[in-house]
Amino acid sequence: MHSAIEVRSLTKVYAEGAAATRALDNVDVDVNRGEVLLLMGPSGSGKTTLVSIMGCILRATSGSVKIAGREVARLPERELPAVRLNYIGFVFQGFNLFPALTAAENVEVALNLKGIRGSQARARARSLLDEVGLAEKVHALPADLSGGQKQRVAIARALAGDPEIILADEPTAALDKTNGRLVMDMLRDLAHRRGRAVAIVTHDNRVLEYADRVVHIEDGRVGAVMSGNEAMEFTGVEA
């Protein structure tokens, strides 16, 4: 497997002096293509900080972050939007859909950012929504969609830019069991069938069965690293 994201000696410190908080401390993590990586740990352990830095949304205090072999940790701020646009798709816990836009238009926004517009964008948006099983919901507003449907629209939007990397933060937290499985099936499919690097931040032990690898983060440091099966055994979760 090739690493889509390589993190080495990553440290993130918030504030300074006596009030300084070390959110991440010397973290090494790889996110490989064709793999589902779970980042797990208690609240405040640094998972979201890690995925934010991987996604070029937050800047590290020190260390290295490579995306598709390119060092991004020290890139100027103005170059980071292009990295996100071209390499990364995000899936958020709160879905983060644009409430004034229909499902198709939400996906079109991502396409517009890539320079795809008009009828081409509309056709591609419909195609992506069809892939996630929402062909009949293209004209629906987010307010008219269930949680699971919203998350699937979010996944379609994340795929609009054809990114190598999918970063998902608690994608099943707001979903029931059925919809949660549906979403995780899609994310696994993206990794295994389409070769994407999928990294998921989660508390949810129910998704362990989807993991190829599980990295435990605690107090900003990498703890155990195990396969999905090992993690299931360890936690006593049945497949």
Next chain:
Amino acid sequence: MASIAIRNLLHDKIRLSVTLTGIIFAVVLVAVQTGLFLGFTTTTTNVIDNSRADFWVTSRNVEYIEAGVPFPDKQLYRALRVPGVAEAQKYIVRFGVLKKPDGANANCEIIGFDPQRPFGGPWNVDEGDVASLALPDTVMVDRFYMQKLGVTHLGQTVEIRNIRARVVGFTKGIRTFTTAPLVFTSYKNAQKYTGLDSNQTMFLLVKAAPGVELARLRGTLEASMDNVDVLPTREFSRRTNFYWMFGTGAGITVIMAAVLGLIVGIVVVAQTIYAATVDHIREFGTLKAMGATNGYIYRIILKQAVASAIVGYAVAIAIAIGVEYSSRGGGANIVLPPGVRAALFGLTLFMCVSAAMVSINKVTKIDPALVFKG
């Protein structure tokens, strides 16, 4: 796809209504105050601006047309002797008291001119003939002030200074700033009605011959007469306007109201656009996470501001034009020429774009991690 900017605007109709109300209020206020100011300007100087003279000769340091001081009328003959002068006439502008048919008195402003001359007389004549003002004891008034002067029909007789005055014509749309209606009459009649000495005049109106350089003619006239000012019509008009607008404070009041309206508009629009931006902050953060640049987000906010400006202006100017139209029947004349309307659009855009700057500043400082908060 309609842009995110427009869709976001339309999605929250209540907030959009508040924003538009703020814009409309501000633009209507600024438009009406500006129109009032221009209307005042027109009425303070309309006798001067419609005189068709090139120069007004006044006593020294006359600040405005109603403040004329009598001077010897022999100055007329000195003016007529100056090469380059085509015509000159004596002219009276003086307040008087008109006695109405019911016995009540009404203040008026008497304009005395030479009906044989092609300048200095009434304009917008709606009924009657200017030439008939050459007849003794004849006057012409504006239809708007008929009721105020107790005039009901053509040929009616009133009194000015116990001398009869027969109404031989009506004008239309000649307003006065001082609330004393203009009463046009011949110079000779005006002398009687105002009690001006027979060897004196209040002003001289001078017309230059075609092709004469006015600046040089002014110098020659000044050299030919003593103890008078020779003012180009435009300069005397400006002087009069300045006195009434700023010397009395009337203009300042109107301008201040307009400025206040603009400030209120900016504040209201800024507040609503800011509130809308805060409401949509997660969306802006998400756009950034998706790879949108700050410039892309600024354009969304500015598009919203411009769209609001266009709609708000359209409604506001329609209201203002309605107010302008209805003011024609009232005492205060509101004037909104096309150039002013266009300038108001520019001002509306300025107001809304300025208001959006606060939001743009907010968006620049988005906490990136907010996109991950549930």
